[in-house]
Amino acid sequence: MAQIKINNLSHSYQKNKQILKDLSLDIHDGELLSILGPSGCGKTTMLRLISGLLPMQEGSIIVAGGDISKVPVYKRNFGMVFQSYALFPHMTIFQNVAFGLKRKKLSKSEIFEKTLSILKTTGLLDLKDRMPNELSGGQQQRVSLARALAINPDVLLLDEPLSNLDAKLRIEMREEISRLQKKMKMTTIFVTHDQEECFAISDRVAVMNHGKIEQLDTPQNIFRHPKTKFVAAFVGYENFVPKQWAKEHNWRYNDIISGSQLTIRPEKIELGSNENILNGKVLVKNFLGNNYQYIVETELGRMKVDTQQENYEINDDIGLSFSEKSLIELEDGD
Amino acid sequence: MKSKIRFSSIVGFIVLLLLILPLAMVVVTSFGTEATISFPIKGFTFEWYHNLFQQPDFVDGMKMSFIVAIIASCLALLVGIPAVYALTRFQIHRRNWFQNIFLSPALIPEIVIGFALYQTLVISFGLPLFISLLIGHFLLCLPYVIRLLTAGMLDLDKSIEEAAWMVGYNKVITFFKIVIPNIKQSIMAAFILSFINSFNNIPITLFMNGPSLNMLPTSILNYLENNYDPTVSAVSVILMIITAALMMIAEKYLGLNKLV
Structure with missing residues (x-):
């Protein structure tokens, strides 16, 4: 488990399109922090920088005391759930979830046991031999979550994981995320543009606009005491x-x-x-x-x-x- | 409306006739007993098929065409797969420019490519004929590979690769474990189309065959200069069967109609 310290993060695409401006943020160990903002505010860029999918330009990211700014994505041991689910189409659900474990120094029976246990926790045991295209959107996102959790990541990153689901599934899925996150006490960053979604499950919310954090607080405080016009408008x-x-x-x-x-x-x-x-x-x-x-x-x-x-x-x-x-x-x- | 349908069905019928009739004629004449190709046939025989396998030019040509087609297709895939991956996945300066270069052999008349390669590779650089021929066929195959694989890669969600990186696989292993299995169909389709095109090619091959390097299509041409017997029909039938069989495999298992 890990505490994350983001220091003076700046990022720009091309020369004059600055996406993130000198952004700093502390994320406590085991908390679920949401990054809330409209599209284009830089929230996804920030998540991709933390994940390592995007190379860093300026600033530093410290996880559990260690600077990971130069650690390649595949060595960071972070779990990520994608908006598009991103399951491996040529593998069964079991193989999808076990894929990351095969990278660890574990015996075959350990991999088998761990995969089964995470499939059980996420309620996917009955689907383990199916292929991804045989699953509904909600089930696919569940697999995506199981796959991310299987490697026992230090940090869990969620990139708008609910936005492709219909309204009912969305509530079900966000409760599932919240339940698993609390159970595993995993430091989690949840990126979304939906305020209801993030207020429901977050410990704290960072409202972002134009590459900056406008307000960082508990959902209650943001809802009752928005600090700026932008935050106020965004929360209703x-x-x-x-x-x-x-x-x-x-x-x-x-x-x-x-x-x-x-x-x-x-x-x-x-x-x-x-x-x-x-x-x-x-x-x-x-x-x-x-x-x-x-x-x-x-x-x-x-x-x-x-x-x-x-x-x-x-x-x-x-x-x-x-x-x-x-x-x-x-x-x-x- | 009705007359339109009638018109188009008549045109369709004529086209089919122009396509099928000569081919059917070739099939029929390959079984004729006469010493020259003639229609209708007077008797039925397998003699010309037998004769075909007695001609060293045809047997060697078929072997050589097979070898060249396989090597050229594999080379085109070896170059084409990484090239397409780079073109579709990386931020490349002048992406279209590179794409057009890879596709350009399909735009230049093949006879010109053949002549140009002969002039430079064989005459100026003195490269062996076989190597020059392989280079020619490799160029012939490359556009098919690039086009089919680009379609396959564009269909593949990039976040699937990112998901593999996230769970601990570096980019090279991810390429082999995630990308390749998911573009397998495009690779097969590209291989089959390349193979067919190389196997049947004349314009490029014409410049780079010689006494020691017999290719089947040019052997047929050479044979025709001196003989006009149904052996040529027989070898044509065999070429047709090979091509049709490969196309059927591509169509049935890979859905070629979706890719081209």
Whole structure:
């Protein structure tokens, strides 16, 4: 098991396309850390640098006290689960899982025992003689996970492992990952663009944007106290209010953060109460299942409101209200 | 709509006729009893097949063509497999340029290649005929190998190799344990097509055969200059059978129609 220290990692493709900018990150022993961000933010590049699949340009990666920056990928002993599953098509499930063990100095019976045991843990025992193309996507990803875990890796790397699965399987699979990760107490890095997915299973989350980590914290803290506008928008804060506007309304807030923006979640705004703070006109009304979402044009721009109230229609003039407590102060990003 | 279908089926029928009829004629004449090739035949005999195996030119030519086709195809694979791997997997400056170079023998008239190789390799450098011939056939085979293997490699997910690296295999072992088994079909198909093309080739072979170096297709031409008996039909039938058999193997087991 291992603690990972990433120091001043920079990476660029071609000359002027910088993907990672002086990125540093500590990952604790045995924790599941998610890297959350939109496509193109550099999260996959970072994972590939850690795995060794991509040669490093600048910075260093220390795993369990040793610098692995120059260790080739096949000597790192990291497990990786790929988005495309990447099973070996010409081998049975058993052979796929046993493949990495054959590289270790183990006897044939040890390899056999270990493979069987990992197939049992991942619930794949019945499928061991099948070929990869005979399996469903969920089963294939399970095999991919089993193959990565079989070599008893120091670090487990997950590259958007759930994004090719349908919604139900996705939840099942992420719980499986979480269960195995906790059981084996394995340091794990989970790359994803889905906030729900990573909040559910992560110990900590690093939100990435433009090659930098914008916020590193527990899922709870990121959800309740996003630090920047980017993080807020990424975890579902749809509405932004200038601090200046709040000041004009003589609102009290901590004012310890130097930023110029405040943010509020759509479900924290009420429609049509007596103490209207903002007036607006309904532009869009959407039924979302649990509630309705209204998009309202106001003097602060378009505000999204999630509410149970269904008696407003497009072009209705309505009042919006929200409490000071629901406004969260943001730092100015760069 | 109906007339279109009728038109295309008529054209299809004519093409089939033009293709099948001469071949059928050759098959029939190879069993004729007359001393010259004639149709229709008056009697039925296997004499010409017997005679074929009495002609040292044909027997040696067949052996030599076989040897050259196998060596040239293997050489083309030995060069082609690493080349295609590099072209499809590495960031290569001027990738298209290299690809075109490898494919260029297919664009230059074969008779020109034959003449040019003869002039440079045999006349100027004094290389032995056999070596020059092998080089010629190797060039002939290379484009087939490059094209078929490129298709095979592009179908192979790169992360499969990465998965093997991750579990402890270096790139060379991964190439043999993961890449090769998964492009096996393309390799077989490339080998068969190369073999057929080398075995049946005349334009390049013509320049580089000689008294000590008999190739089957040129032997047939030589024989025709002096004789016009059904032995030629018989040897043609045998060539047809070999080629058709190989194509059928390629088609049945490798799905050639998908690759070409």
